[in-house]
Amino acid sequence: MRLFTGEPQLKAISAGVHAFLQPDGGWCLNNAGLIVSEGGCVLVDTAATVARARLLRAHALEVAGAPPRLIVSTHAHGDHTFGNVVFPEALVMGHEETRKEAERTGLHLTGLWPHVDWGDVEVVLPQLTFGGPVTLRLGAHEAELHSFGPAHSGCDTAVWLPRERVLFAGDLVMSGVTPFVLTGSVRGLRSAVTALRKLDPVTVVPGHGPVGGPELLDATERYLDWLAELARAGLARGLPPLEAARQADLGPFGDLLDSERLAPNLHRAYDELRDDAGHTPAGVDQLFAEMVDLHGGLPQCHA
Numbered sequence: 001m002r003l004f005t006g007e008p009q010l011k012a013i014s015a016g017v018h019a020f021l022q023p024d025g026g027w028c029l030n031n032a033g034l035i036v037s038e039g040g041c042v043l044v045d046t047a048a049t050v051a052r053a054r055l056l057r058a059h060a061l062e063v064a065g066a067p068p069r070l071i072v073s074t075h076a077h078g079d080h081t082f083g084n085v086v087f088p089e090a091l092v093m094g095h096e097e098t099r100k101e102a103e104r105t106g107l108h109l110t111g112l113w114p115h116v117d118w119g120d121v122e123v124v125l126p127q128l129t130f131g132g133p134v135t136l137r138l139g140a141h142e143a144e145l146h147s148f149g150p151a152h153s154g155c156d157t158a159v160w161l162p163r164e165r166v167l168f169a170g171d172l173v174m175s176g177v178t179p180f181v182l183t184g185s186v187r188g189l190r191s192a193v194t195a196l197r198k199l200d201p202v203t204v205v206p207g208h209g210p211v212g213g214p215e216l217l218d219a220t221e222r223y224l225d226w227l228a229e230l231a232r233a234g235l236a237r238g239l240p241p242l243e244a245a246r247q248a249d250l251g252p253f254g255d256l257l258d259s260e261r262l263a264p265n266l267h268r269a270y271d272e273l274r275d276d277a278g279h280t281p282a283g284v285d286q287l288f289a290e291m292v293d294l295h296g297g298l299p300q301c302h303a
Contacts, residue, residue: 001131004127005022005023005026005029005302006022006023006024007023008021008022008033008052008055008056008104009021009022010018010059010063010281011211013157013164013166013203013205014164014166014203015037015038015140015164016033016035016037016117016129016140016141017033017035017141017161017164017166018033018034018035018036018059018061018063018209019031019032019033019034019168019205020032020046020047020056020158021210022052022174022209023210024177024206024209024257025176025177025206025208025209025210025257025301026046026177026257026258026299026301026302027079027113027258027299027301027302027303028049028078028079028109028113028116028301028302028303029048029079029208029302029303030047030079030171030207030208031045031072031197031205031206031207031208031209031211031222032044032046032047032049032056032080032144033045033159033168033184033205034044034059034060034063034064034068035138035141035143035161036063036064037138037139037140037141037274038071038139038140039138040064040066040068040069040070041060041063041064041066041067041068041069042068042069042070042071042072042075042138042143042194043056043060043068043070043071043073043087044070044071044073044074044077044159044168044170045071045073045074045080045081045089045170046071046080046081046082046083046084046087047079047082047083048078048080048082048083048109048116048118048121048303049064049082049083049116049117049118049119049121050083050086050118050119050120050121051117051119051237052083052303053082053083053085053086053087053155053209054086054287055085056083056086057086057087058192059064061157062119063162063164066183067087067089067090068087068089068090069090069091069212070090070091070093070136071084071087071090071092071093071155072093072094072145072157072159073090073092073093073094073098073126074094074098074156074157074158074159074168074169074170074171074207074266075094075098075101075104075152075153075154075157075170076094076099076101076102076105076154076155076156077105077109077141077153077171077183077303078100078105078107078108078110078121078123078152079109080081080170080171080207081102081123082109082110082118082121082122082123083121085120085121085124085277091123091127092124092127092128092159093126093127093128093129093130094125094128095126095130095131095147095149095155095157096130096153096155097127097147097149097154097155097222097279097294098126098129098153098155098299099125099126099183100158101153101154101155102123102125102126103123103125103236104211106123107121107122107123107195107286112288112301113298113301113303116301116303117119118270125286130147132147133145133146133147141161141163141164142160142161143159143160143161143268144159144160144161145158145159145160145215146158146160146191146195146196146291147160147206147290148188148191148198149184149188149192150183150184150185150188151172151180151181151185151188151189151191152171152172152179152180152183152184152189152192152207153171153182153184154183154184156170156171156172156184156192157170158170158172158192158196159197160201160268162199163199163221164203165201165202165203165256166201166202166203167196167199167201167203167204167205168205168206169196169204169206169207169216170207171207171208172189172192172193172196172207172220173193173196173204173206173207173208173216173220173263174208174209174216174220174259174296175204175206175208175209175211175212175216175219176208176210176255177206177208177209177212177256177257178223178249178253178257178258178259178261178262178265179220179223179224179254179258179261179263179265180258180261180264180265181268182258182261182264182268182284183284184268185268185272186224186227186265186269186272187272188232189220189224190221190224190225190228193217193220193221193224194284196217197214197217200214201213201214204216204217206243206277208216208257209257212263216282221253223253223256224301226251226253227262227265227269228269229242230244230266230269231244231266231269231270231273232273234270235273235274236265241263241264241266241269241270241290242263242266242293243274243291243296244266245262245263245266245290245294246294248262250262258299260291260292260294260299263287263289263290263291263293263294264287264288264291265273266283267281267282267287267290269283285299
C-alpha cells in the first residue's frame with residue numbers, strides 16, 4: 001500500500017544535467033530530464049498535468065534562465081507528454097511511430113482517472129520526427145537518441161549522454177516500479193534493455209522512481225525473464241492471463257509499486273507465445289479493467 005507521494009524535485013546529475021523526479025514514481029508520477037547549455041536548455045519529456053508541468057517549467061527557468069527550446073518525447077504516453085502544452089516556445093521532437101501513437105491515443109489517459117485535475121491539457125504532437133538514431137549537439141553536451149519498439153510502448157526513445165555516461169531511459173526502465181508493456185512487447189522491452197546495457201551507463205534516470213545505476217537494468221531483466229516464464233507456465237495450464245496473475249507468487253517483485261500491471265503484462269507475453277494468426281490482442285480498455293479487478297479497485301493515481 002502506497003503511504004505517500006513526495007514533492008517533485010530537480011536533482012543535479014552532472015554539470016548541466018538534471019533529473020526532474022516525482023516521488024513515489026507510481027501511476028502518472030513520471031520523471032523528466034533537463035539538459036542545460038550556453039545555448040539554452042532541452043527537456044526530456046514533460047509531465048502528466050498542467051500543474052506539474054508548470055512546476056517543471058519553473059525549475060527550468062530557475063536553472064537555465066530561459067524556457068526550453070526543445071522537448072524530446074521518449075514515447076507517446078500522456079504522463080510524459082501532456083505537459084508539452086505548457087512549453088509553447090519549444091519544438092517537440094519524437095520518433096515517427098511515437099507521433100502516430102500519440103495521435104491515435106489522444107487524451108484517453110484522462111478518462112481512466114477522471115478525478116485527477118489534469119488542467120487544460122491537450123495533445124501536442126512532435127513537430128520534428130525521426131526514424132533512426134539522432135545525435136543532438138547541445139553546447140558542451142552531446143545527446144544520442146536511440147529508439148526501440150515495440151517495447152514499453154509502440155516506440156520508445158532513450159536519451160544517452162556518452163560523455164557524462166547518463167542515460168535517460170524513459171519507461172524502458174523503472175526503479176522500484178513494476179515494468180509495463182501495455183502498448184508494447186515483452187520481447188521488445190527485453191531486447192531494448194539489452195541494447196541499453198551495451199551503452200555502459202553509470203547513471204540511469206528511469207521513467208518512474210529514483211535515479212540509479214546499471215542495477216536498474218538488471219532488475220528490469222529479472223522481472224521480464226520471470227514474466228516470460230510465468231506466461232509459459234500459465235499458457236501450458238490453460239489459465240487466462242488474469243487468473244495466472246491472481247495465482248502468481250510475486251516473490252522478490254512483491255514490493256514493486258503497481259503490481260496490478262502483471263495482468264496486462266501477461267496478456268502481452270501470452271500473445272507473443274501463441275501461434276495463432278487469428279488471435280486478436282486485448283485492447284487497452286480491457287487490460288485496464290483487468291488491472292482494476294486484480295488490484296481490487298481503481299489503482300491510485302496522485303498526478
